[in-house]
Amino acid sequence: xxxxxxxxTILDRLIASCDEAWRAYTRHEFVxxxxxxxxxxxxxxxxxxxxxxxxxxxARAWGLAIYKSDTLSEMRRAQCLVxxxxxxxxxxxxxxxxGWGLSETALQAPPEAVETIAYTRFVLDRGxxxxxxxxxxxLAPCILGYAVIAAERLADPATRLDGxxxxxxxxxxxxxxxxxxxxxxGLALDEQFVRRGGAGRFAAVAETFATxxxxxxxxxxxxxxxxxxx
Amino acid sequence: xxxxxxxxTILDRLIASCDEAWRAYTRHEFVxxxxxxxxxxxxxxxxxxxxxxxxxxxARAWGLAIYKSDTLSEMRRAQCLVxxxxxxxxxxxxxxxxGWGLSETALQAPPEAVETIAYTRFVLDRGxxxxxxxxxxxLAPCILGYAVIAAERLADPATRLDGxxxxxxxxxxxxxxxxxxxxxxGLALDEQFVRRGGAGRFAAVAETFATxxxxxxxxxxxxxxxxxxx
Amino acid sequence: xxxxxxxxTILDRLIASCDEAWRAYTRHEFVxxxxxxxxxxxxxxxxxxxxxxxxxxxARAWGLAIYKSDTLSEMRRAQCLVxxxxxxxxxxxxxxxxGWGLSETALQAPPEAVETIAYTRFVLDRGxxxxxxxxxxxLAPCILGYAVIAAERLADPATRLDGxxxxxxxxxxxxxxxxxxxxxxGLALDEQFVRRGGAGRFAAVAETFATxxxxxxxxxxxxxxxxxxx
Amino acid sequence: xxxxxxxxTILDRLIASCDEAWRAYTRHEFVxxxxxxxxxxxxxxxxxxxxxxxxxxxARAWGLAIYKSDTLSEMRRAQCLVxxxxxxxxxxxxxxxxGWGLSETALQAPPEAVETIAYTRFVLDRGxxxxxxxxxxxLAPCILGYAVIAAERLADPATRLDGxxxxxxxxxxxxxxxxxxxxxxGLALDEQFVRRGGAGRFAAVAETFATxxxxxxxxxxxxxxxxxxx
Numbered sequence: 001x002x003x004x005x006x007x008x009t010i011l012d013r014l015i016a017s018c019d020e021a022w023r024a025y026t027r028h029e030f031v032x033x034x035x036x037x038x039x040x041x042x043x044x045x046x047x048x049x050x051x052x053x054x055x056x057x058x059a060r061a062w063g064l065a066i067y068k069s070d071t072l073s074e075m076r077r078a079q080c081l082v083x084x085x086x087x088x089x090x091x092x093x094x095x096x097x098x099g100w101g102l103s104e105t106a107l108q109a110p111p112e113a114v115e116t117i118a119y120t121r122f123v124l125d126r127g128x129x130x131x132x133x134x135x136x137x138x139l140a141p142c143i144l145g146y147a148v149i150a151a152e153r154l155a156d157p158a159t160r161l162d163g164x165x166x167x168x169x170x171x172x173x174x175x176x177x178x179x180x181x182x183x184x185x186g187l188a189l190d191e192q193f194v195r196r197g198g199a200g201r202f203a204a205v206a207e208t209f210a211t212x213x214x215x216x217x218x219x220x221x222x223x224x225x226x227x228x229x230x
Numbered sequence: 231x232x233x234x235x236x237x238x239t240i241l242d243r244l245i246a247s248c249d250e251a252w253r254a255y256t257r258h259e260f261v262x263x264x265x266x267x268x269x270x271x272x273x274x275x276x277x278x279x280x281x282x283x284x285x286x287x288x289a290r291a292w293g294l295a296i297y298k299s300d301t302l303s304e305m306r307r308a309q310c311l312v313x314x315x316x317x318x319x320x321x322x323x324x325x326x327x328x329g330w331g332l333s334e335t336a337l338q339a340p341p342e343a344v345e346t347i348a349y350t351r352f353v354l355d356r357g358x359x360x361x362x363x364x365x366x367x368x369l370a371p372c373i374l375g376y377a378v379i380a381a382e383r384l385a386d387p388a389t390r391l392d393g394x395x396x397x398x399x400x401x402x403x404x405x406x407x408x409x410x411x412x413x414x415x416g417l418a419l420d421e422q423f424v425r426r427g428g429a430g431r432f433a434a435v436a437e438t439f440a441t442x443x444x445x446x447x448x449x450x451x452x453x454x455x456x457x458x459x460x
Numbered sequence: 461x462x463x464x465x466x467x468x469t470i471l472d473r474l475i476a477s478c479d480e481a482w483r484a485y486t487r488h489e490f491v492x493x494x495x496x497x498x499x500x501x502x503x504x505x506x507x508x509x510x511x512x513x514x515x516x517x518x519a520r521a522w523g524l525a526i527y528k529s530d531t532l533s534e535m536r537r538a539q540c541l542v543x544x545x546x547x548x549x550x551x552x553x554x555x556x557x558x559g560w561g562l563s564e565t566a567l568q569a570p571p572e573a574v575e576t577i578a579y580t581r582f583v584l585d586r587g588x589x590x591x592x593x594x595x596x597x598x599l600a601p602c603i604l605g606y607a608v609i610a611a612e613r614l615a616d617p618a619t620r621l622d623g624x625x626x627x628x629x630x631x632x633x634x635x636x637x638x639x640x641x642x643x644x645x646g647l648a649l650d651e652q653f654v655r656r657g658g659a660g661r662f663a664a665v666a667e668t669f670a671t672x673x674x675x676x677x678x679x680x681x682x683x684x685x686x687x688x689x690x
Numbered sequence: 691x692x693x694x695x696x697x698x699t700i701l702d703r704l705i706a707s708c709d710e711a712w713r714a715y716t717r718h719e720f721v722x723x724x725x726x727x728x729x730x731x732x733x734x735x736x737x738x739x740x741x742x743x744x745x746x747x748x749a750r751a752w753g754l755a756i757y758k759s760d761t762l763s764e765m766r767r768a769q770c771l772v773x774x775x776x777x778x779x780x781x782x783x784x785x786x787x788x789g790w791g792l793s794e795t796a797l798q799a800p801p802e803a804v805e806t807i808a809y810t811r812f813v814l815d816r817g818x819x820x821x822x823x824x825x826x827x828x829l830a831p832c833i834l835g836y837a838v839i840a841a842e843r844l845a846d847p848a849t850r851l852d853g854x855x856x857x858x859x860x861x862x863x864x865x866x867x868x869x870x871x872x873x874x875x876g877l878a879l880d881e882q883f884v885r886r887g888g889a890g891r892f893a894a895v896a897e898t899f900a901t902x903x904x905x906x907x908x909x910x911x912x913x914x915x916x917x918x919x920x
Contacts, residue, residue, distance in 0.1 A: 520819075571901075571904070572901075574804060574805060574808045574905065574908050575804060575808075577808040577811075577812050577901075577905070578804045578805075578807040578808035578811065581807075581808065581811030581812050581814070581815045582807050582811050584811070584814075584815050584818075585811045585814050585815065588814075588818050589750075671801075671802075671807075674801070675804065675807070678804050
């Protein structure tokens with residue numbers, strides 16, 4: 001379970017507070033098919049294209065977190081995530097997409113899907129209307145969810161790695177580096193929670209988290225829909 | 231045509247710059263069926279429920295516009311729109327929905343649809359990332375589009391008013407009061423355009439406008455989809 | 461004392477947490493001289509001019525609070541304060557200044573003082589970097605402090621009303637209407653405190669409050685300095 | 691003159707539009723005394739302490755610029771400035787201050803001066819109320835002004851380097867590396883100006899620039915005042 005993969009306490013409580021929605025997200029058909037190597041490629045390509053757009057807004061969100069910091073160490077953590085996204089992740093994503101036959105132009109041409117707009121702008125609005133804890137709570141389902149998803153799939157006997165075209169994706173998110181990044185994000189969320197109010201914030205933060213989880217689920221759904229409509 | 235209904239110059243140019251998307255929005259099947267009285271009631275109810283959520287973020291957007299004002303007259307115009315929304319529109323909407331068998335509780339219970347989140351948060355993000363002109367450009371398809379839609383439908387011989395359950399809706403937006411509000415919004419957009427840079431802003435503003443038009447189209451689509459899925 | 465004039469619990473605790481700074485603000489020489497009718501008129505005029513600028517940013521801050529609201533009732537309270545400022549207060553201020561020989565042009569001509577910029581932009585930055593509780597905490601020294609100042613001065617035997625040119629100012633802020641507005645603001649601050657985290661927020665909120673108190677003190681000091689330099 | 695040191699066209703026009711204020715800032719007594727090695731050390735120490743605070747908000751401002759970017763290259767430029775500030779500048783500043791007998795604790799203990807709050811929060815408010823051009827215009831007097839100040843002082847025969855305790859400061863800002871950074875900032879401002887509206891933005895941008903120049907002047911004044919009051 002999530003709790004054994006990543007142990008930050010606030011994450012566990014947030015997941016428990018929207019258990020069904022969390023399962024719908026982390027065990028979405030898109031993910032299960034991907035783990036078995038049975039996801040139609042069109043679905044994965046649409047996902048890759050929209051994920052490129054997501055990364056840009058993800059970097060904007062962490063830029064906003066720099067602005068919303070109270071301490072140098074808060075600023076530095078946000079700055080590391082912006083740097084990692086702009087200097088490493090986006091480049092790796094473009095590279096990886098090329099392997100899937102998607103040139104940088106092909107990646108940038110399609111418009112943002114409504115599901116991408118909904119999730120990214122929801123995150124930014126929570127971050128601007130609320131404080132940095134609200135912002136991080138809206139981002140948590142992405143960072144931490146991917147770690148849980150990949151770890152759970154690798155641990156699942158139904159998952160097939162040999163000949164699975166999505167193996168690299170799975171192993172990347174299940175790998176030590178990403179799992180450590182997610183663990184650090186979980187600890188940082190714990191810290192934000194304590195720093196910015198603690199127990200009294202839980203209900204509102206859980207609502208933000210649950211909405212973000214639902215929007216992430218919509219993101220998988222958007223990918224999956226590519227199998228039906230062109 | 232739009233140009234003859236509302237004459238503000240910048241609106242005409244914005245519409246012209248995304249002509250096809252504007253027609254897809256203003257002559258959406260949802261609207262055409264509504265004008266003929268043939269829209270399934272489930273579609274209209276879903277629209278009413280999500281429009282209630284929209285109104286709340288619409289008021290937030292104009293609150294943001296107060297913050298983003300440079301002059302007292304800019305502040306006053308935004309304040310009038312917040313007041314009209316919070317003190318009049320939301321009350322009228324609740325009242326009107328009651329006539330459609332939707333209690334205030336029924337209105338508030340369903341979660342925000344992804345299409346509602348996408349459009350409202352896109353507006354707020356443009357408003358925060360950009361300046362007040364960017365904010366107003368993102369809001370324009372809503373305020374001005376409804377005026378165009380209702381006026382065009384009333385002028386269309388295919389529209390049926392007798393026994394049309396949506397007649398009140400059509401006549402409200404086609405009515406003098408709303409048409410004047412839209413005309414004022416068009417003039418205000420012209421003024422913002424000139425005040426905040428003029429010609430050099432057109433391309434970026436047109437991109438914001440076109441995305442907002444597409445998201446409004448998605449809003450109709452979301453209503454229409456209620457006819458198929460529950 | 462403050463505690464007996466306005467009883468909201470969080471305000472009492474905030475005042476207690478910066479007791480000396482609070483006294484420096486609420487019993488500033490500017491205020492004591494004003495209550496005795498001995499404040500040089502040049503000081504009061506400079507104060508009036510800068511207070512005009514302050515009101516504009518005060519309205520912007522409550523516009524921001526509309527954006528940062530989670531509930532309709534939060535939105536409505538902020539909207540009432542924007543409306544009161546834009547539709548009533550600024551008009552009354554202009555009127556009142558005319559009685560002091562300051563035309564609307566005279567009011568708008570001088571640049572914003574550094575003390576005015578510091579306080580108003582500090583409030584807005586806290587409001588944008590933090591959540592609505594942070595915003596209201598930064599605004600509290602203004603709204604609630606003026607109520608305490610006027611009530612304390614009126615209760616002080618050293619205060620002279622007869623022939624005091626500042627009597628109207630004192631009686632306005634000590635009057636029932638303003639005291640009720642301040643009481644409501646205190647209750648709203650209590651509510652925000654509970655809604656947005658409670659006890660765990662106290663230290664950070666107290667820091668914001670204390671800085672705002674110091675900046676308000678600077679505002680009096682800026683007025684007083686008009687007696688020396690032109 | 692500024693025009694020959696840095697040639698970006700928009701900067702020249704901004705300077706020309708507030709010529710007197712620009713001279714008051716760039717040839718402030720603080721700067722002239724510093725160049726002659728005659729500035730009282732207490733003034734420089736107060737400046738160093740407040741400049742430490744300034745750097746933190748400078749990084750926040752560029753974090754905000756990441757959020758307010760429309761393109762990856764805009765994001766990357768802002769991200770570089772955040773990184774340079776958090777990973778290099780603040781460390782160098784702490785190091786340099788140690789040489790002036792100011793430990794990190796001594797640097798952090800004093801409260802932010804009203805002049806520091808005024809300038810930094812003005813920048814952030816312009817950045818949030820306006821768009822990225824407004825933000826960069828508010829930051830320009832700092833980045834570009836320091837380059838002009840140092841270059842002009844080094845070119846001035848009245849400047850004394852031998853035995854001047856402030857020589858390192860002067861040579862750092864007059865040095866190739868900082869001059870190049872300023873030149874790049876000037877080009878970026880030109881680009882923002884064109885990208886975000888061009889000619890129609892000039893008046894508003896010039897007003898922002900002029901206020902920021904006045905607030906920078908206040909910053910020198912605050913340092914200088916340490917010679918009189920403790």
